[in-house]
Amino acid sequence: MERDVIRRGRLTGERTGEMMHFLSSMGADRYIADADILVDIAHVLMLSRQKIIGYEPARQLLTGLLDFYDNGIPAAAFDDRFEDIHAGIESLLISTIGEEAGGRLHIGRSRNDEVATCLRLRVREDVIRQLSILISLRQVLLNLAEEHIETIMPGFTHLQYAQPTTLAHHLLSHEAAFSRDFQRLWGALSRVDQCPLGAAAFASTSYPIQRELTTEMLGFGGVLENTMDAVGSRDFALEVLSDLSIMMAHVSRICEELVIWSSNFARFVELDDAFCSTSSIMPQKKNPDIAEVMRAKAASVIGSMTSALAITKALPMSYNRDLQELTPGLWRGIQDAKHSTRLLIDMLSTATFNSSAMAAEAGKGYSTATDFADMLVQKHNFPFRTAHTLVGKAIQNGTLDLPSLDSAAREMGIPPLSTTGITPSDVSDALDVRSSIDRRRAPGSPSPFAVKISISSRQKVLSEDSAMLDKRQTSYSDAIQRLIRDARKEAGL
Numbered sequence: 001m002e003r004d005v006i007r008r009g010r011l012t013g014e015r016t017g018e019m020m021h022f023l024s025s026m027g028a029d030r031y032i033a034d035a036d037i038l039v040d041i042a043h044v045l046m047l048s049r050q051k052i053i054g055y056e057p058a059r060q061l062l063t064g065l066l067d068f069y070d071n072g073i074p075a076a077a078f079d080d081r082f083e084d085i086h087a088g089i090e091s092l093l094i095s096t097i098g099e100e101a102g103g104r105l106h107i108g109r110s111r112n113d114e115v116a117t118c119l120r121l122r123v124r125e126d127v128i129r130q131l132s133i134l135i136s137l138r139q140v141l142l143n144l145a146e147e148h149i150e151t152i153m154p155g156f157t158h159l160q161y162a163q164p165t166t167l168a169h170h171l172l173s174h175e176a177a178f179s180r181d182f183q184r185l186w187g188a189l190s191r192v193d194q195c196p197l198g199a200a201a202f203a204s205t206s207y208p209i210q211r212e213l214t215t216e217m218l219g220f221g222g223v224l225e226n227t228m229d230a231v232g233s234r235d236f237a238l239e240v241l242s243d244l245s246i247m248m249a250h251v252s253r254i255c256e257e258l259v260i261w262s263s264n265f266a267r268f269v270e271l272d273d274a275f276c277s278t279s280s281i282m283p284q285k286k287n288p289d290i291a292e293v294m295r296a297k298a299a300s301v302i303g304s305m306t307s308a309l310a311i312t313k314a315l316p317m318s319y320n321r322d323l324q325e326l327t328p329g330l331w332r333g334i335q336d337a338k339h340s341t342r343l344l345i346d347m348l349s350t351a352t353f354n355s356s357a358m359a360a361e362a363g364k365g366y367s368t369a370t371d372f373a374d375m376l377v378q379k380h381n382f383p384f385r386t387a388h389t390l391v392g393k394a395i396q397n398g399t400l401d402l403p404s405l406d407s408a409a410r411e412m413g414i415p416p417l418s419t420t421g422i423t424p425s426d427v428s429d430a431l432d433v434r435s436s437i438d439r440r441r442a443p444g445s446p447s448p449f450a451v452k453i454s455i456s457s458r459q460k461v462l463s464e465d466s467a468m469l470d471k472r473q474t475s476y477s478d479a480i481q482r483l484i485r486d487a488r489k490e491a492g493l
C-alpha cells in the first residue's frame with residue numbers, strides 16, 4: 001500500500017477513518033484530478049528546461065504522468081487515506097517510478113499553488129462550457145421570438161394585466177438578460193485565466209523557476225503575480241458563483257413563468273410531457289416538476305455563493321485549509337447551473353405556446369386604457385394627468401365607453417368628450433389591442449416592426465459572441481495539445 005509521502009516525516013499518530021474522511025478533499029478533488037496531471041506535466045517540463053532537474057528524472061516523471069494521462073489515474077490515488085489528490089498522485093508516482101525520480105516532482109512548488117492552478121484550469125473549462133450553453137439558450141429564445149413576432153399576449157406588471165405585448169417581445173427580454181449573463185461570465189473568465197503556479201507555499205521559491213513558461217504551457221492568459229495573493233485568493237471562484245447565481249435567478253424567473261403559464265387558469269403554454277410528472281393519486285395531473293426543481297436549483301447555487309463568501313471573508317493571508325471547504329460548493333454550483341440551463345434549452349424548444357389563449361386575454365383588464373389616455377393627449381391636447389384621471393374614473397364607474405367617460409368628465413368638471421367631437425369609433429380605435437401594439441415602434445418595443453429590428457441586431461451580437469468564444473476555446477485546447485506533445489517528445493515517447 002502506498003504511503004502518504006507528505007506526512008511521513010513530521011508527524012506520527014494514527015488517524016482514524018473519521019478524521020481522514022473529515023479532512024480529505026478527495027471527493028471534490030475528482031473534479032481536478034485531470035487538471036492536476038496537466039499541472040504536474042507543465043511543472044516537470046519547466047523544471048527540466050530550467051535545468052532544475054536532470055534529463056533522466058524528467059523523462060521518468062513525464063513517462064509516469066503521461067501513463068496516467070493516457071490510461072487514467074489509478075484508483076488507488078483516490079484513496080481517502082490521502083489528504084487530497086495531489087498527495088495521492090505524488091505518492092502513486094513515487095511508488096511506480098521510485099523516489100529517485102518521483103521524489104523530484106514537488107521541487108519548487110507547494111500544494112497551495114498546485115491546487116489553485118488546478119482549480120483555475122477546471123473552472124476555466126467549466127466557464128467555457130457554460131458560455132457555450134448560454135449561446136444555445138439565447139439562440140433558442142431568438143428562434144422562438146422569430147416564430148412569435150405576431151403572437152399577441154397580455155404584458156404584466158405586478159402579475160396584473162398591464163398592456164398588450166407580443167410573445168416575441170417577452171422572449172427577447174429574457175434573451176437580453178442571458179446575454180448580460182454571458183458578458184459577466186466572459187469578464188470573469190479573464191480573471192480565472194491567471195496562473196498561480198510558482199507561488200509555492202506563498203513565498204515562491206529560490207530555484208530558478210520560470211513562471212511565464214508554465215503559464216504559457218497551460219494556455220493561461222497571464223501570471224497571477226503576487227505569490228501570496230496567488231495561493232490565498234479565491235475571488236475568481238466567488239465571481240463565477242456570483243455570475244452563476246445571477247444567471248440562475250434569470251433561469252428561475254422563466255421557470256416561474258412557465259409554471260404559471262402552464263396552469264389551467266392561464267393555458268398559455270403546454271410543456272412537453274417529458275418535462276412533467278404526474279401524481280401518485282390524482283391520475284389527471286400533469287405537473288411542471290422540472291421547472292420547479294430548476295427554480296429551487298437557483299436557490300442552491302445562491303447557497304454555494306454565500307457559503308463561499310462566508311468561508312473567505314475573514315481569512316488571514318495567505319493559504320488556510322478553510323479554502324478547501326469552498327470547492328465542493330463551487331463544483332455543485334457549477335454543475336447545477338450547467339444542468340439547469342441545458343434542460344431549459346430543451347424545455348423551451350419543445351414547449352407549445354397557445355397563441356389563441358394568449359390573444360384572448362390580451363385585451364382584458366382594460367389593458368389598452370393607456371392608449372386611450374394617450375389618444376386624448378395626442379389628438380385633443382389633454383394634459384396627460386387629466387386624461388389619466390378621466391380614464392381611471394370611467395373604469396371605476398365600471399366601463400370604458402363614451403357614456404361612462406362623459407359622466408367621469410362631468411364629475412371632474414370638464415366638458416364631456418362627446419361634446420368635443422370624439423365619437424364611439426374613436427374610442428374603440430384607441431382601445432384596439434392590435435393597433436396598440438403596432439403604435440409602439442421605438443427601439444426595443446413590442447410592435448412587429450421594432451421586434452424584427454431587435455431580432456436581427458440580437459442575432460448579430462450572438463454570432464459575434466459565439467465566434468469570440470470558439471476562438472478562446474481553440475486557444476485553450478491548442479495549448480493543452482502542445483503541452484502533451486512536448487511532454488511526449490521530452491520523454492522520448
Ligand code: ARG
Pocket residue numbers: 025083084111112115319321323324327
Ligand atoms: N486539498 C487542499 C485544498 O483543496 C490542497 C492544498 C493543501 N495545502 C495545505 N497546506 N494543506 O485546498
